[in-house]
Amino acid sequence: IEANVGTTLVADVNNYFTVFSGYLVFFMQAGFAMLCAGSVRSKNAKNIILLNILDACFGCCAWYLTGFAFAFGDPVPFEHCGGLEGPALLECEAGDPIPGLSASQAFIGNRFFAQSNLPRSSFWLWFFQFTFAATGATIVSGAVAERCKFEAYMLYELMIVMFVYPVVAHWMWSTCGWLSPWRSEATAAKQSYLYFAGSGVYDFAGDAAVHMVGGVASLAAAWVLGPRIGRFDAAGNPVDMPGHNASLTLLGVFLLWFGWYGFNPGSAVAFSLTGSENYSKVAIAVAINTTVGAAAGTICTLFIAMAYQYFTLGVVVWDLIIAGNGALAGLVSITGPCGFVNTWAAFIIGGIGGFVYFVASKVNLNVLKIDDPLDAIAVHAGCGVWGLxxxxxxxxxxxxxxxxxxxxxxxxxxxxxxxxGNGSVLAANSMAILVVFGWTLAIMTPFFILLKKVGLFRVSPEVEAQGLDVSHHGEFSAL
Amino acid sequence: IEANVGTTLVADVNNYFTVFSGYLVFFMQAGFAMLCAGSVRSKNAKNIILLNILDACFGCCAWYLTGFAFAFGDPVPFEHCGGLEGPALLECEAGDPIPGLSASQAFIGNRFFAQSNLPRSSFWLWFFQFTFAATGATIVSGAVAERCKFEAYMLYELMIVMFVYPVVAHWMWSTCGWLSPWRSEATAAKQSYLYFAGSGVYDFAGDAAVHMVGGVASLAAAWVLGPRIGRFDAAGNPVDMPGHNASLTLLGVFLLWFGWYGFNPGSAVAFSLTGSENYSKVAIAVAINTTVGAAAGTICTLFIAMAYQYFTLGVVVWDLIIAGNGALAGLVSITGPCGFVNTWAAFIIGGIGGFVYFVASKVNLNVLKIDDPLDAIAVHAGCGVWGLxxxxxxxxxxxxxxxxxxxxxxxxxxxxxxxxGNGSVLAANSMAILVVFGWTLAIMTPFFILLKKVGLFRVSPEVEAQGLDVSHHGEFSAL
Amino acid sequence: IEANVGTTLVADVNNYFTVFSGYLVFFMQAGFAMLCAGSVRSKNAKNIILLNILDACFGCCAWYLTGFAFAFGDPVPFEHCGGLEGPALLECEAGDPIPGLSASQAFIGNRFFAQSNLPRSSFWLWFFQFTFAATGATIVSGAVAERCKFEAYMLYELMIVMFVYPVVAHWMWSTCGWLSPWRSEATAAKQSYLYFAGSGVYDFAGDAAVHMVGGVASLAAAWVLGPRIGRFDAAGNPVDMPGHNASLTLLGVFLLWFGWYGFNPGSAVAFSLTGSENYSKVAIAVAINTTVGAAAGTICTLFIAMAYQYFTLGVVVWDLIIAGNGALAGLVSITGPCGFVNTWAAFIIGGIGGFVYFVASKVNLNVLKIDDPLDAIAVHAGCGVWGLxxxxxxxxxxxxxxxxxxxxxxxxxxxxxxxxGNGSVLAANSMAILVVFGWTLAIMTPFFILLKKVGLFRVSPEVEAQGLDVSHHGEFSAL
Known part of the structure; x- marks a missing residue:
């Protein structure tokens, strides 16, 4: 038994690391709720907080029923391997016979529905990945704020966590996914060409699966839903609709930034291995890159926005809300590459991420005329693309x-x-961008259009004018 | 020395796990404070936040002086055993002679007052259990909101953390408690009948000791204190008294949910053992059950309340505050059984918990005519009973x-x-329900009546009308 | 390889502990932001939140460029030593030849600028210490609230994190610092007299480097900046200027208290060693002392303030804001000694800390006539001195x-x-007090005076009257 202490303990430590990181990711729900609550008008604050808490709740049911199964229901389970000597989690499977994978298995998982036959030793993965699915789903709440029917949002939530998100996660992160750098088939067959473009997609913590899926679904939703009444004047020019509580909004930014220390470093899903090197260096470098990306995003966005206002309006304004979005832009930008870039590169990535957000937001509002109250499209889809x-x-x-x-x-x-290096990673990651756009738009756009056709998607103009809280959520006010 | 690395490290990892979990439990104080602050009228917000911060402060003093001693001051200390091979923490003592336990030791601990002679190797337990004691005590602040004298609350706090709570914790969780499944006497004597009803009470994270004690004390307090002026009209029908800030209230719910990941999984008090199996699976299953319970509680409560309003008033309302209480109801319901039920059962338990809360709240208000501003009785006593x-x-x-x-x-x-299985666990847990009701009511009711008799319990009608903040807590406003 | 499991894992566990603690310290930025936002008038809330988020962002850049290098750029790196048998982190170097240290190396570090040549195995220290530097810097935002130019604050931030703070951290905590108890020169040469006053400064979690540097810089800033318009009447008597949202302020206190569980216990920077004793006891005792210090500080301050009001004005007021500051006073007071005092002593230290804060605040306002909106000087400099x-x-x-x-x-x-014991520690710690006062005032006072001379430091009276938010930070309101 004594011989097992090391390997058992290493597995437990990794589980602990990953699950505790999952708690922080879950805490991002609180961040999103406060971010959204502060950024809408007070008459709609309760509505959007309710959407956010139900993201976690419906997300949990959806993940239980089919989400996890579609994402990680593979023939080769994705587990911590206590006795592993190298850093890659699946090398321990290298010598084992791998069942021949069917084409469908490269596309979608097919077991562990409702946790059936899921070994408890994989529960850590179920929990950690649940928190990711719920986080991705919640992004859309910002894009549909102040005008979406509550019932439609519940249906959307089930749709994205039961099916749309898990399939993308399967492609990128499972042991069978066609874009995955963890493909066990390749490992077992020792055939590198089985990795897409020779590398597979390098997406450490989820710019493709989480942020782009959420951001692109936001695009579909906001486009189908149309702008809030009064968001554009008769000439089609945007009219400011400021939120009601900047303190809550920025509290949300701080909570999200804090939660990102679970999201990004936690995606290492291991903190120690039984080899001779300290594996903790991976997660720690990620923590630093996350910080640096956020800092660079905040500062660049703040100065870009100041310069833009100065050159267009002649006044110097240091905009707090834009700075907060800049922090999120930096965080999203570094989410994909955080595991394999140097600190100096994280500064560049975060800083350019701020620029990408600012331009995408302006294009979105002024060119595409899309009303996205929380700038979810620019932050999550825009910076998600840039991160990849x-x-x-x-x-x-x-x-x-x-x-x-x-x-x-x-x-x-x-x-x-x-x-x-060569262009392999860029090629694979570009393919990820294309397929996430294609997949998410192809499913969510018709879905939202259908909701609209049957009159389920948008509240009536009277309700919108009055605010969703008083008509739908009782009398208790949200300051 | 090398031979010790494994066992020392395992103990340190477990200590780390438990103490970090304790930080999260402590953070629930912030959640309660925000929950309460948002749910009262703004004129009483500062008062109730002060009650909440003093729960932690007086709770710390009370726990230091006698609380820990009465709860865990046993002849057989409750320690992590680094070299332990099986999962039960105390099996390592099996071969040791256990001092014959006196009847009083089955009732109450009797050493370690003011930490005297407490070995530093047990400090992890002192800290973790302190956070539990303070959390349990804070429940009552919601039930006495908007009308209780500050001085009375300080006395209550000392009473419950110095004596009432520790004794119940001793019964349920110590190595000597008469209802405990950890009784070292039984282990040492190898006599199963020494467990109450053959099993002892199975209360993983504290539905009896924490939630029922807090909820039943709330019942005593709210009943003795009487309703707020205007809570019932002349005919005895309840009049709505909505809080002032739903965003703060729901922030509180999110913070509490997050903190519950310390409360429930942390109650495993170990994450790894030196045996061949990964013990982390216990805490991880608990994390999942906690999530599932909360999700089911939220959804069920939301739909039950919607249906109730629809059938009574004919309108569809999705009530955010009720949904938030539903989350807490699900969390409380799963707190007791979270360590030993399957995921599917956690859905059922959380969902029924939402129903229990909703009915208990209606009965409380409409039948018993008790004014409990935060619904502490329904959530903590009601769902605590159901969880057991x-x-x-x-x-x-x-x-x-x-x-x-x-x-x-x-x-x-x-x-x-x-x-x-058989009815043993049900029998033991039912006994826990009875004795916690009996014990808590028997002590707290006379205590509150005494406070009332001497005029210390309730503020004057003038102060109540004006609000407690302006008269007692200075000019700084609480939005 | 199997032989390495223990030592590698111990190092990883310690890294994990320290980095996770760093996340909590980072979270204190959210606490400061809410504390400050609630404590200022609503017309300046966005301004001060922006200062707080930029503390983290500019602090990150400053720490990257020179901060870490000046603080820890030593010939002997400060690393976890997996194979270490005793508790002191650097004993593993005892047998190694230590390069003769120059006088300049006792004063300031000189490598690792922009992380160049910094081994990834030291990234844990970079990250953890970054969170400390940013926390120390943010203290000043409270002292300059409601009247400082945003541009000046950015310059200040770079100044303190690039240079002023790192040098003090180097003195106290590096392996070369002239006041450090970790001096490798002393260890290698086996010459105890190389520790200042025979002991070096005992400052476990940073009363000198963090709280005093921040508090003394606050003193310089508030003194040079002058009081807010209307803070003193014509006769020079202070006029109350209450903040606008006590709920946010106290939320800040709770978040800070929670984050302090990273700040203080994390400063153990190790949770397990490969020796025979459980090293976790150090961090756990610190967690308890932190709690006890905060509790004692809160209670004492609350009662002192109540008594003061009672004897001067004849009314009983339990002031929530003062109690919150009392919690912070207790926390700051215990920060320095938390690693090596008994629990009963922590009660005394925290309680006296509340008294020190109360008196320092009165002296500051009524005698020195300094306007410090958040009482940063009294809390951080006053209690920092007391803690040492x-x-x-x-x-x-x-x-x-x-x-x-x-x-x-x-x-x-x-x-x-x-x-x-003898007076060695008192002598060394007193020297720390003197040199931190001297160093910080000698640099920051001329710096602030220079800013003032060139018209960069203070906003115009018109802007101050109107509030900084509307004129500088856009229309979005902060409730």
């Missing part, structure tokens, strides 16, 4: 090895072209 | 073994009657 | 050994004079 591209550019060879191990033949995995 | 009963019904054999180990003779411990 | 003195008085011999190990010759390190 940045991973193709800046991923560093040694850090890639720490995260994904070597190729099946022992050679170096592909890495960023700016760091001296 | 549910443990008797749904506890699963394998999970019971993971938590409590086997009987002294190596046979399976009793488990839930719905799962194929 | 208390460490000289109450540090207990066994606990000192647990933290710092023995003297190079194996004898007991000095400890508190009340505990039977």
């Amino acid at each position: 591209l940045a991973g193709g550019a800046f991923s560093a060879p040694g850090m890639v090895t720490d995260v994904y191990g070597t190729m099946p033949d022992g050679s170096q995995r592909p890495y960023g072209f700016i760091m001296g | 009963l549910a443990g008797g019904a749904f506890s699963a054999p394998g999970m019971v073994t993971d938590v409590y180990g086997t009987m002294p003779d190596g046979s399976q411990r009793p488990y839930g009657f719905i799962m194929g | 003195l208390a460490g000289g008085a109450f540090s207990a011999p066994g606990m000192v050994t647990d933290v710092y190990g023995t003297m190079p010759d194996g004898s007991q390190r000095p400890y508190g004079f009340i505990m039977g």
Whole structure:
């Protein structure tokens, strides 16, 4: 028994690390709720807080029924391997016979529905990934704020967590997904070409699966739903509709930033391995990159917005709300590449992320004329795209090895072209961008249009004018 | 020394897990404070926040002086055992001679007052259990809101943390308590009948000691104190008294839910053992059950309240505040059984918990005519009772073994009657319900009546009308 | 490889502990933001929240460029030593040749600028200490509230995190600092006299480096900046200027208290060692002392303020805001000595800390006529001084050994004079008080005066009257 202490303990420590990180990710629900509550007019605050708490609740049911099964219901379970010597979690399976994977298994998982036959040793993954699914789903609440029917939102929530998100997560992160860098088939067959573009998608903490899915669904929803009454004047020019409580909004930003320390470092899903090197260095570098990305995003956005106002209106304004969105932009931008870029690169990625957010927000509002009250599209879809591209550019060879191990033949995995690598990662990550846009729009747009056709999607103009709280959620006021 | 690395490290990891969980439990004080602040009228917000912060402060002093001693001042200390092979924490003592326990030791602990002679290796337990005591005590602040004298609340706080709560905790959780499933006397003597009803009370994270004690004390307090002026009209019908800030209230719910990940999983008090199995599975299953219970509670309560309003008033209202209380109802309901029920059972327990809360709240207000501003009685006493009963019904054999180990003779411990077990657990848990009601009412009711007799309990009608903040807590306003 | 499991894992666990603690310290930024937002008038809330979020962002850049290098850019890196047998982190270096340290190295670090050549195995320290630097810097935002130019604050932030704070941290905590109890030179040379006053400064979690630096910089800033318009009447008597939202202020206090569980216990920077004793006892005792200090500070301040009002005005007022500041006073007071005092001493230290805060606040306002809107000077400088003195008085011999190990010759390190030790610690800590006052005032006062001379420091009277939010930060209101 004594011989087992090390491996058992290592697995327990990794489980602990991952599950505790999941608590922080869950806490992002509180952040989103406060961010949204402060950013809408007070007459709609209760409505949007209710959407946010139900994201967690319906998300939990949806994840239980089919979400986890579609995402991770693979023939090869994704588990911590206590006796693992190298950093890649699945190398322990290398010598084992891998069942031949069918084409459908590369597309979607097919077991563990309602946790049936799910071993308790995989519960850590179920919980951690649940928190991700719920976080991704909640992004849309900001885009549909102040005009969406509550009943429609419940249906949307089930749709995205039961099916749309899990399939993308399967592609990117499972042991079978066609875009995954963890493909067990490749490992077992020692055939590197089984990784898409020779590398698979490098998306450490979920710019594709979480932020782009949420952001693109926001795009579909806000576009189908149309702008709030009064958001554009008769000439089609946008009219400001400021929220009611900046303190709550920024509290939300702080809570989200804090929760991101679960989201990004937690995605290492391991903190120690039984090899000779300290694996904790991966998660710690991620924590630093997350901080740096957020800081650079905040500062760049603040100065860009100040300069923009100065050159267009001639006044110097340091806009708190824009700075807060800049922090989120930096955080989203670094989410994908955080596991394999150097600190200096994280500054660049976060800073450019602020710029991407600012431009995307302006294009969204002034060119596409889409009303997105929380700027969810610009922050999550815009910076999600940028984060994936940045991973193709800046991923560093040694850090890639720490995260994904070597190729099946022992050679170096592909890495960023700016760091001296080739275009493999950029190609794979670009494919991820395309398929997430395609997949999410192809499903969610008809879904939202259908809701609209049957009159379920949008509240009446009278209710919208009066505010959703008084008509739908009782008398208790939300300051 | 090298041989010790494993066992020392396992103990340190468990300590770390438990103490970090304690931080999250402490954070629930912030949740309660925001929940209460938002749910009262703005003229009383500062008063109730002060009650909440003093719960932690007086609770700390009370726990130091006598609380810990009465709860865990046992001849057999409750410690992590680094070299432990099975899951039950105290099996390591099995071969040791256990001092014959006196009847008084089954009732109350008698050493470690003011931490005297408490070994630093037990400080983890002192801290973790302190956070529980303070959390239980704070429940009452909601029931006495908007009319209780500040001085009376300070006395109450000392009373409950110095004596009432610790004794119940001793019964349920110590190594000597007469209802405890951890009784070292039984283990040492290998006599199963020394467990009450053959099983002892199965209360994983504290439906009896924490939630029922707090909820029943709330009942005594609200009943003796009487309703707020204007809460019932001349005909005795309740009049709505909505709080002033739903955003704060729901922030409180989110913070409490987050903190519950310390409260429930932390109650495993260990995350790894030196045996061959990963003990982390216990705490992780608890984290999932906690989430599921909260989700089911929220959804069920939301729909029940909607249906109730629809059938009584003909309107569809999705009530945010009720949904928030539903989340708490689900969380309280799963707190007791979370360590030994399957995920599907957690859905049922949380969902029924929402129903229990809703009915208890209506009965409380419309039948008993008790004014409980935060619904503390319905949430904590009502769902606490249900959680204990549910443990008797749904506890699963394998999970019971993971938590409590086997009987002294190596046979399976009793488990839930719905799962194929017998009625032992139900019998023991029902006894827990009875004695907590009896004990708490027997002490707290005379105590509150005494406070009332000497004029210390309730503020004057003038002060109540004006609000407690302006008259007692200075000019700074609480929005 | 199997032989390495223990030491690798211990290092990973310690890294995990420290980095997770760093997340909690970062979360204190949210606490400060809410504390400040609630305590100012609503017309300045957005301004001060922006200062707080930029503390983290500019602090990150400043720490990256020079902060870490000046603080910890030592010839002997400060690392976790997995194979370490005793408690002191640096004993593992004892047998190694230590490069002769130059005088400049005792004053300031000189490598690792922009993380160059910083090994990833030290990233944990970079991150944890970053959160400290940002926390220290944010203290000043309270002292300059409602009248400071945003641009000036950005310059201040760079100044303090790039240079002023790191140098003090170097003195106290690095392996070379002239006041440090961790001096590797002393360890290697086995010459105890190389510790200042024979002991070096005992400042467990940063009363000198963090709280005093922030508090003294606050003193310089508030003094140079002058009081807000209307803070003193024509006769020079203070006029109350209450904040606008006590709920937010107290939410801030709760968040800070929670974050302090990262700040203080995290400063153990290790939770397990490969020796035979459980090192976790150090951090756990710190968690208890932190709680006790806060509780005692809250209660004492509440009663002192009540008594003061009663004897001066004849009314009984339980002031929530003062109680909240009392909690912070207790927390700051225990921050320095928390690692080496007994629980009973923590009660005394926290309680006296409340008294120190109350008196310092009165002196500040009524005698020095300094307007410090958040009482940052009284809380952080006042209680920081007291905490250092208390460490000289109450540090207990066994606990000192647990933290710092023995003297190079194996004898007991000095400890508190009340505990039977000599005056060494008091002497060293008093020197720390003097030099932090001298260093911080000598740099920051001229810096602020310069800002004032060039017209960069203070907003115009018109802007101050109107509030900083509307003129500088856009229309979105902060309730």
